[in-house]
Amino acid sequence: MSLTGAVDPAKRGLFPLRRRSPRNTTMNMTEGSPLALLAVFALPLLIGNLFQQAYNLADSMIVGRLLGANALAAVGATGSISFLFFSIFNGISGGCGIVTAQYFGARDDRLVCKAIANSAYIMIGSSLLTGSVAFAMVPTVLAWMGTPAEILPDAITYMRMTSASVPLIAVYNYASSMQRALGDSRTPLYFLVFSCFLNIGLDLLFVGVFRLGVFGAAFATMLSQLLAGAGSLIWAFRRNPYFHLTRESLAFDKAIAKKTVRLGLPLALQWSLIAISTTALQSVVNVFGPTAMAAYTAGNRLEQLVQMPFGSMSMALSTYTSQNMGAGKMKRIREGFRDSLLAMAVLAGIMSLVMQLWGGSLVGLFVREKDVIDLGRRALQITSCFYIFLGVIYVCRGVLNGVGDAVFAFVNGIVEIAGRVGLPLLLLGITAAGVWSIWITAGVTWMLAGISCILRYVSWRRKNISGNA
Secondary structure (H helix, E strand, C coil): CCCCCCCCHHHHCCCCCCCCCCCCCCCCCCCCCHHHHHHHHHHHHHHHHHHHHHHHHHHHHHHHHHHCHHHHHHHHHCHHHHHHHHHHHHHHHHHHHHHHHHHHHCCCHHHHHHHHHHHHHHHHHHHHHHHHHHHHHHHHHHHHCCCCCCCHHHHHHHHHHHHHCHHHHHHHHHHHHHHHHCCCCHHHHHHHHHHHHHHHHHHHHHHHHCCCHHHHHHHHHHHHHHHHHHHHHHHHHHHCHHHCCCHHHHCCCHHHHHHHHHHHHHHHHHHHHHHHHHHHHHHHHHHCHHHHHHHHHHHHHHHHHHHHHHHHHHHHHHHHHHHHHHHCCHHHHHHHHHHHHHHHHHHHHHHHHHHHHHHHHHHCCCCCCHHHHHHHHHHHHHHHHHHHHHHHHHHHHHHHHHCCCHHHHHHHHHHHHHHHHHHHHHHHHHCCCHHHHHHHHHHHHHHHHHHHHHHHHHHHHHHHCCCCC
């Protein structure tokens, strides 16, 4: 599992002879080649993202083909609001992972175990709170969004089922975030793949056989998440020695909880602001009618694939940075940043070339209408020029979130919401950009966010890494 040899806590006296220590699955990222470590850690994350995307497509196909366009629209109508509520919860999960990874990097086994236990308390509390608020607000929020009356009942049903499943999803997120913090990105992948296949099977059963409608689709997701989360947690307790918690570890630690919330809340705010900004830009897209909406949707699907390797590397970089921050190896953080930035630049160049040359053909995989394909092709030619800034955002986000820079998370979210809300108004008001303002806004927002990320990283580096950094 480790390129440099896994940390064996049993040899350091954490787990005495009272029990046999299981096979260790942790990865020490404070030694060895940064790029090699990041690549090994990021690959399972990328595979998991691809499986998740494949499941999303399959789920949409099942709902759309078996239940019809209105049911698919009802499920789709909940996407942005689900992203908003889950971003709050996922931010707290990120804070838990950062704290645990820092203690692991510092080789403080006692605090690692306490962080694992206290993270469970925080995740349970935050998921119950988030799920309850979302459940209560569903009808009001969907009405605010102008959800059509003919799909509103199904949308409310699906969103309320999703809200009720938040504590169940928290179980998987908790287990996977703790395992990744300890350098294990493979185990969460196995259970994610299991969840995806199980979800598709349950969709076909509940929707196709039992005819439970959108309720069945939501229940399939809830059940598959519960089983995947329970399995992942049981596996962690059986195979990872850090989950063998003592009475001391299980005691509530106010300092650890405070640190986790202090790091997690800015992440939650960052993702919430991004969710709000994407919703605002979607409202601009809707003004230009069905053709622009179809081209924008197809382009988004393609650019979600582009961002998958960026996001996987960013998550790997966050764990790498947190461990090295805990170990006090600040120059390794600089090395990881440099190597990741070079890798992202190469990847961005390749992806940009693909979109410039074959963007129209790729849009044609989603639609047949020539006007949509032409619009989508030219749109991708605009946004792909800015992919390098997208790579910069993900690299800086991985490092700065990993060191616990709370100010960065807030500033990054503000820049994105300002770009996606302000730029369309500016472009439509004083230029003749018209429909192209949609994609100019996306690209320029990435550029502004990327520049702000670099400036924040340079500022942090000057303060924390001495010498020729």
